[in-house]
Amino acid sequence: MTKFRELCGTLALLALLSAPWQAPAAEATAELRNAIAAQRALPRAPRLPRTAFLESRSLASVRLSPGGDYVAYLREQGESRSLFLLPTAGGKPRVLVARSQAEQLLWSRDGRWLFLRAPRSLDIVGADGRGGMRVPLGGSERRRVMKLDPSQPAAVLLRERVSTGNGERGRIVRMDAHGQRTLLREDARWIHDVALDARGRVVALARFEGDHDALHRVLPDGSLREVLHLEPTEKLDLLAAMPDGSLLMEGNPGSDAPGGNFRRVLRLAPDDTLQTIHEDPRHEADLDEIELDPRTQQPLVASHRSTVAATYGIGAAQATVSAIARKFPGRDIDVQVGDGPSARWLVAERASTLRDPRWWLYDPRNGDLRRVLDDPGIAAGMPKEAALARKVAIDYLASDGMRVRGFLLLPPGVDAARAPLVAHVHGGPINHFRAGYDGVAQFLANRGYVVFQSNFRGSNGHGRDYTFAAHGDYGNGRVQQDIVEGVRWLLAQGIGDAARVGIVGHSFGGYSTLLGLTFQPGLFKVGVAGSPPADLGHAMRWLVDAGDQGDLPDRSLKHMLATLSLDATDPATYARLHAQSPLANAALMHRPLLVMAGGADRTVAIREVTHYVATLKAAGRPVTFLVEPGGGHSPVAPVPREAYLFAMETMLQRHLGGPAPEPPGPRLRAYLRQNLRLAGPEFAAWARKPAPEE
Structure with missing residues (x-):
């Protein structure tokens, strides 16, 4: 469920028009009609176990060496990862590091060293298996890896914060492969990024x-x-x-x-x-990824994934990237470039129906492709594509005439007109759904739900104008209307059963879920809200003052919210958001609701979520509350992640139909008994039985 990190953000907003609006009966696009027909004609997908959607990918990071002669990768091995090195000319991979907690790897520019970034340490390992050292991260200096130093054969840039008599100062430090430190810049302000010339001097910096x-x-x-x-x-x-x-x-x-x-x-x-x-030649999507020439640092490959995924070559790489793209029609590709005309390139083949990328080596001299990293141990557990739903890019006109973008997942072999429809709302809200694989959405589609993902105005990924098109109307207005009107537009196209519509989401998506049930109970019959703020004004004020974003030296969240007309320190804005909040309108809530939260969430305070649930309970409203003790903003451990999917499936199945959930195993049953703080009738079988004195 790593997609939670994309779907959850620093949050903000609320919205919705209480008066129902009927989308114009516009014809669906030919592509959408064809997609509906094609998915309907497929065999029904087999029902996969919940664990297939937990996104436990085998490979954590895969990087081509600068010379194109090796592929280094971090492979999951139980509770840790192992670092492997695969020669691109052929042969078997070898283990460089047997056990590591690293999440990301970087090659040195000379191809002789690998830098492994873990949450609390940076390991430096020789590509020949020799040498190596560990540098602590975090600590009193709050040391972080910034990026590879492009001016040196083998070094990284670190960002540090040190206390002084007058407060704090920031440092940009170079550390080479032998641990030698060089102070490059010290500043009283927060430095976001730096550029270095060929001699290693800082010649430009971005600063708050x-x-x-x-x-x-x-x-x-x-x-x-x-x-x-x-x-x-x-x-x-x-x-x-x-x-x-x-x-x-x-x-x-x-x-x-x-x-x-x-x-x-x-x-x-x-x-x-x-x-x-x-820039995107279609003028639709922001840049998503950029690949540089490992020798000249010139940009060579650019990818855009906010709508239909597309990758383009830049300059001298145009012909080569176009040739690669033609070999993967309809796929999303990511390209890593080797240095020199004879160096191989590494290609990742991606799709909404591929949980893990497929990896290929491409020879630019003759166009040959060779599959790599495909041994059974790496590919084990990945769902077959035929069992997953194609993600179709869609757009629709809102009632004010603005074109809104999003995605639709259609279960194979299911009549979309008779299937239950679930609106899946992303977090942020300054975030967006991408064209790739989404574990939660695929899980719902595998259970027979048509899944609608709106990149409502206020989302990013579609340009700054699109983000600002919300005009601060995150209250009872435009943002939630985009979601509601998208659902109504789909129903008007014959997609989804109007009697069986639900809404789910995490963080801001959870907040949107509360809004949907509160103000549109005629449309949404059930909701599942993960870590939802119930009063957006209060939540934003807390986040800036006390949450994880509250101690950042750039204080960027505060200024971002002010720019979006969401400054909760402004009394008028705070009052408006509070008046339109689900908490202030709890009396309107009567649809069944499942709320899930983390007990140590530093993005949405658990006491805010608990207070809202207690308000509903006191009013006799149908609500279930599942809390992960010590959990953060999103579940990370396997059992809490499975509990998230099981609880969601149980709630939707009871109120929208579909197959009965796979019974929980012993560990999941014990987790539910312990952590269901409030159990509605849907969860009576899994709740802890009260003691006689209770």
Whole structure:
């Protein structure tokens, strides 16, 4: 359920029109009609066990060496991971590190070292199996890995915060493969990113200026010259400093610049003029990933995944990337580039029906493809594609004429017109659903539900204008309307049974679930809300003041919310959000609701969730409450993750129909008995029996 991290964010909002609106009876697109017919004609998918959707992927990180001669990968091995090295010329992989907690690996530029980033440490390992050392992360210095140092043969950049007599200062430190440290920059302000020249000097940095971010050139004497002023929703990442003094970056700065609406690849010329190198040629999606030439640092491959996934070559790589894409029609590809005309490239084949990517080595000299990382141990447990639902990109017109984007998952072999329909709402809300695999949505589709995922206005991934199109109307207005109107549009197209419609989501998606049941009970018959804020104004104020985002030195959340007209420190905004909250309108709630939360959540305070559930209980409303003791914003351990899916399935099956859930095993039964704080009739069989004195 790693997708929770994408679906959950720092949260914010509420919304919905209480008066029902009927979407115009527009014809579905030909692609949608064809997709419905194609999925209906397929055999019914076998019912897969819940554990197949927990996204326990075998490979945590896969990276091609700069010379294209090795593929390094982290493979899950029980409670830890192992680091393997596979020669691309052929032969068997060998183990470099038998046990590691690393989540990400980086190659040194010279291809001789691997940097393994774990939550609390950085391990440095020789590609020949020799040497190695461990550097602690976190601690009193709050040390973090920033990125690979592109100016050195083998080094990374670290960001540190140190206490001084006058407060705190930030440091950017280079650490080479032997542990040698070099202080590159110290600053009283939070430095987001840096660019280094060929001699390893910091020549540009992005820094928080107290109420905005800014890009500065670093002059020879160390002083700064601001060259770009960034609004709170404008972001950039520095990619490289070129010999001519230009800077390569990705981001969406400069709303007045050509293509400024979308996240794109940019060049800041020596005269500080901003030029677009690449943006989505369809003008639909933000840049998702960028691949650089390992030697020159020039951008070569760009991927966009907010709508139909597409990958493009840049400059000299255009022909090669196009040739690769033709070999994978209808697929999402990710390309890693080897240095030199004879170096192999690494291609990841992805799709909404592939839980794990398929990995291929591509020879640009002759176009040959060779499958790698496909041994039974790696591929074990991955659901067959025929059992999963195709994710179809859709768009529809909202009642104010704006085109809203999203996705639809259609269960194979199911008549979409007679199937229950579930609106699956993403977290954030400054987040978005992508075109790839989604474990929760595929789980629901495998149980026979048509799943609708709206990238409502206010979502990112579709350009800054799309994000700002909400105009702060996260109360009883436009954002929730986009979700509601999308459901009604699908019903008007003959997709979904209008008598069996539910809504589910986590974080902001959970908040949207509460709104849907509160203000649209005629449409939504049941809801499942994970870690939902019940009063958005209070939740945002708490998050800024006391939550995980409250102690960040850039304080970016506070300024972001103000830009989105969601500043909960403003009394009028706070009052508006409170008045429109599910908590203030709890008397309107009468649909069955399942709420799940973590006892140590630092994004949505557990006491806020508990207070809302207690309010519903006192009013005699149908509610079930499942709490993971010590759990964070999203479940991580296997049993709590399975409990999340089981509880969701149980709730939806009872009220929307579908197959009865697979009975829980002993560990899951014990978990439910212990942690169902409040059990509705749907969960009576799994709740703890009260003691006589209770």
